[in-house]
Amino acid sequence: xxxxxxxxxxxxxxxxxxxxxxxxxxxxxxxxxxxxxxxxxxxxxxxxxxxxxxxxxxxxxxxxxxxxxxxxxxxxxxxxxxxxxxxxxxxxxxxxxxxxxxxxxxxxxx
Amino acid sequence: xxxxxxxxxxxxxxxxxxxxxxxxxxxxxxxxxxxxxxxxxxxxxxxxxxxxxxxxxxxxxxxxxxxxxxxxxxxxxxxxxxxxxxxxxxxxxxxxxxxxxxxxxxxxxxx
Numbered sequence: 363x364x365x366x367x368x369x370x371x372x373x374x375x376x377x378x379x380x381x382x383x384x385x386x387x388x389x390x391x392x393x394x395x396x397x398x399x400x401x402x403x404x405x406x407x408x409x410x411x412x413x414x415x416x417x418x419x420x421x422x423x424x425x426x427x428x429x430x431x432x433x434x435x436x437x438x439x440x441x442x443x444x445x446x447x448x449x450x451x452x453x454x455x456x457x458x459x460x461x462x463x464x465x466x467x468x469x470x471x472x
Numbered sequence: 473x474x475x476x477x478x479x480x481x482x483x484x485x486x487x488x489x490x491x492x493x494x495x496x497x498x499x500x501x502x503x504x505x506x507x508x509x510x511x512x513x514x515x516x517x518x519x520x521x522x523x524x525x526x527x528x529x530x531x532x533x534x535x536x537x538x539x540x541x542x543x544x545x546x547x548x549x550x551x552x553x554x555x556x557x558x559x560x561x562x563x564x565x566x567x568x569x570x571x572x573x574x575x576x577x578x579x580x581x582x583x
Binding site: 393403410457458459464465 | 516574
């Protein structure tokens with residue numbers, strides 16, 4: 363089965379609303395990474411977060427290993443936050459290879 | 473200044489032709505990776521490398537070869553391109569803690 367599952371698959375917000383994106387995984391991991399991808403664009407690393415909570419501006423990432431989940435919180439969303447958010451984990455004993463989730467497509471309306 | 477670059481950015485090839493996608497990184501990372509991204513399949517690992525001279529098979533290596541002649545350069549080679557290899561290809565490099573940084577992508581169309 364799928365090792366990494368993201369939810370929701372898509373999300374529509376009004377500007378100013380908050381969002382909580384989830385990533386659940388079925389294997390033990392060495393690391394967890396969150397990426398942002400604009401349509402037709404490349405992947406930009408948001409967080410490298412193997413455990414605990416990290417903050418960057420309006421973004422917060424929390425990884426709870428024993429619960430096998432990671433989340434990305436976006437506060438006070440802006441139209442420029444629109445795009446796809448991907449989580450990727452490096453499974454334990456995988457040799458530095460990432461397994462990606464299917465992504466959450468976020469649309470923020472003005 | 474971009475640390476992972478790819479060339480070409482766009483490529484149209486004919487079925488049966490040879491295609492080489494190139495990647496260069498200035499991060500001095502040991503690890504480099506080639507992925508393809510397709511609607512409905514997400515990002516999938518094709519080949520990767522732990523350093524100059526090494527290549528390893530990823531999850532979908534069939535139809536692809538890889539070459540890592542130096543720390544900075546990693547190529548993906550399609551000896552006999554097929555339409556099913558039409559996709560967007562991303563190269564990435566990783567540091568010792570395995571965080572990966574991605575290039576801008578190459579859009580390949582095989583006719």
